Amino acid sequence: MSDFMEKLRHLIKGGEGCIDHMYLDTVAKVTVGVGNMLPNVAAAQALPFLLRDSGSSASPSEIAQDFESVTEQEPAKVASRYKQYTQLYLPEGAIDDLLDRRIEGFERRLRDDFPDYDGYPESVRLALMDMVFNLGNRGLITKFPSLTRAVRENDWAECAAQCRRRGIADSRNEEVRNLFLMALG
Incomplete structure (x- = not known):
């Protein structure tokens, strides 16, 4: 990874936060990682969530359960508050992969602008x-x-x-x- 990408990851994570479990953002959207909004259960199920207790891979139904549990909570609270309603986490490597893909998309459009x-x-x-x-x-x-x-x-x-x-x-x-x-x- 380039020095620039390391600096950029650090900057973005510092500004946005980096949360390894699902939470509700300020507009009641389920989110994970570095501000990565999950529009629906299928989007969450496409990610490699792990069970917090064992570290083993989460099933689609376990991912759906966390998604629904978080959806039912009051929005716009501190992200850490939602952890109690989840049993899963997204490993750091998966969070970084999501972040890197988003960065690449933003950079492509910045080059156009x-x-x-x-x-x-x-x-x-x-x-x-x-x-x-x-x-x-x-x-x-x-x-x-x-x-x-x-x-x-x-x-x-x-x-x-x-x-x-x-x-x-x-x-x-x-x-x-x-x-x-x-x-x-």
Whole structure:
């Protein structure tokens, strides 16, 4: 794995959290890993969940049971609160594989939106990936037009001034701001 990918995984996991059991996100969607929403039981059953007690592979019915148990809970609580309603966990390697696939998809679209993406300083690529992981590619472009313009103009100081997201921890916003500022040299 590249040094950039290690840094990116660390950044995204730090901002999004990394939860090995199913939980409900802020909009009542069953989620696992690093913000990986599971739209239905079949999506959960496609993942290699293990039984917490024995470490053996979970059956489709056991996965469905955890999914339904979590679905019945009150949404938007701290993710760790949902662990008591589950008997399964997703191993770290599977969480990383899911994260890597999502990162690859976001990066492909970033290259479409910003043709010079691969030539940007590493810190800028990290900052953009953090933002797009949170907002989606379309959300980044449509909700942050001034930042988008600044990225295309390689104006990293303006990017730092325009990257603040609502509903995100101040520490995460500050980390992204500092990543843009690092590109100034």
